[in-house]
Amino acid sequence: MKLMKLEIVTPLGVIFDDEVKQVTLPGSEGEFGVLPDHAALVSLLDTGVIVIETKDGKEISVAVNSGYVKVEENKTLCVVDGAVALNAEDSNLASAIAEAKELLEKASDSNMAIASAMSKVDSLSKGV
Amino acid sequence: MANLKEIKRKISSVKGTQKTTRAMKLVSSAKLKRAEEVAKRSKVYASKLTELLNEIAQKMNNSDGEIDNVFFKENPNPKVVDIVFVSADKGLCGGFNYQTIKRVNKLLKEYSNVEVRLSGIGKKGIAFYRYNKLDMINEIEDLSASPSYERAAEFISKLVEDYIEGKTDKIILVHNGYVNMITQEIVEQQLLPVDSSTVDLDSVSMSELEVEPDDDDTLIDALVRKYIDYSMYYALLNSLAAEHSARMQAMDAATSNAGEMVQKLTVKYNKARQEAITTELIEIISGMESLK
Numbered sequence: 363m364k365l366m367k368l369e370i371v372t373p374l375g376v377i378f379d380d381e382v383k384q385v386t387l388p389g390s391e392g393e394f395g396v397l398p399d400h401a402a403l404v405s406l407l408d409t410g411v412i413v414i415e416t417k418d419g420k421e422i423s424v425a426v427n428s429g430y431v432k433v434e435e436n437k438t439l440c441v442v443d444g445a446v447a448l449n450a451e452d453s454n455l456a457s458a459i460a461e462a463k464e465l466l467e468k469a470s471d472s473n474m475a476i477a478s479a480m481s482k483v484d485s486l487s488k489g490v
Numbered sequence: 491m492a493n494l495k496e497i498k499r500k501i502s503s504v505k506g507t508q509k510t511t512r513a514m515k516l517v518s519s520a521k522l523k524r525a526e527e528v529a530k531r532s533k534v535y536a537s538k539l540t541e542l543l544n545e546i547a548q549k550m551n552n553s554d555g556e557i558d559n560v561f562f563k564e565n566p567n568p569k570v571v572d573i574v575f576v577s578a579d580k581g582l583c584g585g586f587n588y589q590t591i592k593r594v595n596k597l598l599k600e601y602s603n604v605e606v607r608l609s610g611i612g613k614k615g616i617a618f619y620r621y622n623k624l625d626m627i628n629e630i631e632d633l634s635a636s637p638s639y640e641r642a643a644e645f646i647s648k649l650v651e652d653y654i655e656g657k658t659d660k661i662i663l664v665h666n667g668y669v670n671m672i673t674q675e676i677v678e679q680q681l682l683p684v685d686s687s688t689v690d691l692d693s694v695s696m697s698e699l700e701v702e703p704d705d706d707d708t709l710i711d712a713l714v715r716k717y718i719d720y721s722m723y724y725a726l727l728n729s730l731a732a733e734h735s736a737r738m739q740a741m742d743a744a745t746s747n748a749g750e751m752v753q754k755l756t757v758k759y760n761k762a763r764q765e766a767i768t769t770e771l772i773e774i775i776s777g778m779e780s781l782k
Contacts (some may be wrong), residue, residue: 369538371534371535371538372535373531373532373535373639373720373723374528374531374532375531375532375534375535376534390703391703401700402700403700403701404542404545404546404700404701404709405701405703405709406703406708406709406712430542430712430713430716432542432545439538439541439542441535441538441539441542443639443716
C-alpha cells in the first residue's frame with residue numbers, strides 16, 4: 363500500500379513525523395480521511411482526535427484543540443495549538459488520556475465537538 | 491596600619507561580589523539553555539505556520555498582485571500607530587533593556603507626526619516610560635520571565651481588535667532577539683498589516699487548492715490571527731533567551747572585572763604591608779643607633 367508523509371507540529375515541537383497509510387482529521391466542516399494522492403486541500407481543524415494508521419498498521423490517536431491542516435499530494439502537514447498523542451502501546455496511556463481530556467475540555471466551547479472527541483478517547487482506554 | 495585593614499576589607503568585599511556574579515552567571519547559563527531549547531522547538535512551528543500563510547496568501551492573491559483582505563491592506567497614511575515592546579523584568583543584564591528602549595524612542599521620533607500608542611511587556615521598559623510620563627495603553631509586568639502562549643495571545647488580541655475596528659492603522663513589535671551565546675539583536679517587526687513582501691508569492695504554485703471552510707475570509711482571518719498571536723509569543727521566547735545570554739555576558743564581565751580588582755588591591759595591600767615593615771625597621775634601627 364502506498365504511504366504518505368505526515369507531520370504534526372505544535373508550539374512545543376514536532377510530535378509526529380513519519381510515513382503513514384491513512385489519517386483521519388477533525389475538520390471544521392466535518393471529519394475527513396486522507397489517503398495518499400489526496401487532492402491539495404487546506405482546512406481548519408476543530409477540537410477532536412486525529413487518528414493515524416501508521417505504516418506498520420498500528421493506530422495512534424492524537425487529541426488536538428485547534429489548528430490547520432494542509433494536504434498535498436503525498437504530504438500532510440498539521441499545524442495545531444496543542445496536542446496529546448495517545449499510543450495504545452505506551453505504558454503511560456492512562457496519564458496521557460487524562461492529559462488529552464484536559465486539553466479537549468479547555469479547548470472548545472462547542473460541547474458537541476468535545477463529547478465526540480471524549481468518546482473516542484474513552485473508547486481507546488477501554489481497548490487496553 | 492589603618493590603611494592595611496581597610497584594603498583587606500575591600501578585598502574581601504570584592505571577592506564576595508565576585509561570588510555573587512559568578513553564581514548569577516551560572517544560573518543564567520542554565521536558564522539560557524532551557525530558553526534556547528524552547529525557542530528552537532517553536533521555531534519549527536513558526537516556520538510551518540508562515541509556510542501555510544504564504545500558500546493561502548498566494549491563493550488570495552488577485553490579478554493586480556494585491557491581497558484583498560483587511561489584514562494585508564496597508565494604509566498609506568497611518569493616523570494611529572501602535573508600538574509594542576518587550577523588555578526584561580530584571581536588570582543586571584548589560585545594555586539589554588536600554589537597547590530596546592532606544593529603538594522604541596527612535597520609532598517614537600519617526601512617528602512623531604501621528605498618534606502613537608505604546609504597549610509594554612516587562613518591568614524595566616514600563617518603569618522607564620512611567621518615569622518619563624509616557625502613557626501606555628497596555629502593560630504586563632510578569633510575562634517576560636515566564637512566557638505563556640495564552641497570555642501573549644490575550645495581550646496582542648486587544649490590539650488586533652482595535653486594528654479591525656480601524657482604531658489603529660499599524661502595529662509594530664520591538665524586542666531584543668537571541669542570535670547566539672554572545673550576540674543579541676534588536677528585532678523590529680511589523681505585525682499588522684501583514685507585510686505582504688515577506689510573503690514569497692513565487693514559491694508556491696498550487697492553483698488547485700481546495701479550502702475548507704470554503705469561505706476564504708474565515709480561514710485567512712483565523713490564520714492571520716494565529717500568525718500574530720504566535721509572533722507575539724515567539725517574540726517573548728526570543729527575548730527571554732536573549733535576556734539570559736545578555737545577563738550571562740554581563741555577569742561574566744563583572745566576574746572578571748572583580749578578579750582584576752582583587753589583583754590590584756592585593757598588590758596595593760602588599761605594597762602597604764612592605765611599607766609598614768620598612769618604616770618599623772627604620773624606627774628600630776634608628777633607635778638602636780641613638781643608644782650607642
